[in-house]
Amino acid sequence: MPNLESGNANPSLSSSLVAARSNRLAVIERIWSDHSVRALFRGVAWTGGAAAIERLVGLVQAYYVARLLGIDAFGKYGLLFTTIALVSMVTGLQLGLTATVQISRYLTSRPHRAAAVMRLCEFVTLSLSVIGLVAILFAPEAIAHWLLDSPFGGQVIVAGALIALFAVAGGVQEAILQGFEEFARLSIARVVTSLLGFALLLIMGRAGDLTSVITAIAVASMARTLLLFSLKEAATRRLGLRTRMSEIISAAPVIVEFSIPSLLISLVSGLSQWYGLLMVKQGATGFRDLAFVTVGVQWRSAVVFATTILASVAVPMMSRLLASGDTAATRRIHRLNTAANLLAAGAVVVVVLSAASHLLAAYGDEFQSGQLPFTLVVTTSLPGVYIVVLQNLFVSQGRMFEVLMQTIVQGAMQIVVYWVVVPRYGVSGFAAATLFSTFATCVVVHIWVASSEMRTC
Template identity: 20%
Template sequence: MFLTNIFAARFLGRDLFGQYTMVRSTISLASNFITGALGLTATKHVAEGEYKDPQNFLIKILAVFSINFIFNFIFSLILILFSDQIINSFFLGELTLKNALFVGALLLFTSTNAYLAQSILVGLERFKIIAIINLVVSILFFPIILILIKYGKVIGTLSGVTLYFLFDLIFKVYFLKTKILSQFYTINKESFLAHLKKLSSFSLPLVLSLFFSSGSFWYSKVFILNRSNRFAEIAIFDAAYQWLTIIMLITGATTSVALPMLSKAVGQKNKFELTKIFNINLIINIIISATIALIIIIFSPYIMRLYGESFVEGSDILSILAITSIFFSISSILNKYMISHNKVWHVLFSSFIGMLTLFYVLFLMQAKLAFGLSIAFLSYYLMTTLTYTTLIVIKK
């Protein structure tokens, strides 16, 4: 997906790339509500359930997918029925993006289900299988995506990404069904409904938390888009943001591994193991993110030139987002620590404080457009890190 965005920027140009990233951000807004809450829920409960509650293991998985389907249906319906209003209110009235939103509804379904299947595999600690499937699908579909980008423009790019997630989903569900779920046969209706209610209750604070974080990120981009009155400004920010995403993926891989391990340690009431896992993951994430951030800052002008000469002016934005990645990494591992302890309302509170900080800084820096937006993102993760740390210290 990272290389896809570089080629998309070069083939589409700043304006069309900005249109693509805004549609993608809108889909990601809905996707983050679903995958962020249900993905973490699935990882935690599957990690605990395989050992503590094997009888209800399959029921938990089906309950998570059922909740996912409901959310998908609601968000897809909103995208389709209110596409004109969304475009006129948030996308400068660019009606050519209407069909792009329809493709986005399909992308939402494939990406959220693929991520959910991956979250279950993470909970089961099948990391090798995840890596193999991701590699195979990437190699197979990268050439197809490039062709669709070149000839299909914005809709072609979205269609290519949708196909990627569709086959990623097929491979992961096939593995789950044949290698794992085939061991479990009994499904009790009462037990299924009970787990559905339990998982929904656990996910609610996480959904609200993601409403504050993802919602504020999305709206802040819409705010800058409408203030600048051009997609090109957002294109520069999103090109730089891709490199923050790379660090997020790298450190996110380690924090995703940490969640099932932390959850097991909490379930076993093994305080020594819990502290060891937390400290190791925290140190590793800080070292990785700081090292990559330093490299990105040094080479920021050359990195932005990969997207085209018109993107070079975004090197300062890239440097700010590289620094942001350090606080994201710390905040992420603190987030997993809270979730493993069932402190999901603490997660909600931290996101709320981060959102208020983001909007305050964005209001002060709005004249700086994309650069001000990068400072606002930095302030969000800095504040959530401080809030999580304060809550953990108070708890102790």
């Protein structure tokens, strides 16, 4: 007969359970007593809350635009924004990432150096963005004809160029605020400007054409940039940051040492995917297929955006800790960053794919036939998140050329596989090729990290 009072019959088991519970509490208390860990989670709380609202607004906006424009025009919308992102990478030299890492590294130890890097990044990005805008203004109709198969889309191209300009300028302001670790103010600004952008779209985009939609987004981008600029200048005055022209000039090597490889990383990645999209466009139902890819990329971006919130806080923090020689704290931050991102990525992907048919139906009936490419594109976020988390360590130490080599491997694989697969299998081939190349790169980067000195971090 079983012992109905077994709960009191084994005092040693009870004692071991109490001891285990006490040990867990002690571990949690020890982790939470670490100032860097507490700062990390405060930053994540602000950034995560803002990101959730911003991404939700972005997805609602995408649904609205898809229904407003229809599937073919929505495909053009997606290709245009992929092109805008590529242009922004080139004109911005990826100086936003440079600003975050360098400012966080020198803010307390060498504030004049931090101020010099800040002003250098602002000047270079603004100059290159204006040059890029002027170049586009010479032939907007020709660009529209080549990219969108529309000889009368010059206004769309001009508005898109303005979006690229403000994206670069605003991105640098945001990166500087991250370097200052001004996560609360930055988060509030992101929420306010995302809501303002959606309101402008509802007002200005009612005409239901691509030109009015892109123009509304351009106005919202300008408002965002101005708000971020004012917040950054206020923080600069509050921190008492000053610099001289000689110090700004002396900071120029940062562009070669950090920004150029960072630019090449983004350029290789962006060009390889852009090449695949152009191949999809050449199919019989090109813009319709691009609409399927656009929806998949939006939800993949939502997954990556949600799961790399921690990284946006962790990278400047790890950079600062490494500069101070605190490798133990850096190791803890990296482990938390890895575990949290992978768990979140898995959970979000499962939820999104479980609701795939309902999500696609919300865009419109025509989108439901794109479930296979949608599923494949969203799934690429899983290995993609792991790649980003591992590369955060390289970025925080300024080892950008190693990240560049990893990205070249991925880009080369993508271009070759796109060239072989997309002409035969169309949009589904594009999605499968993207998943294959991302997973293969994930394996390469994991082996790279495991066999390098970075393993100890």
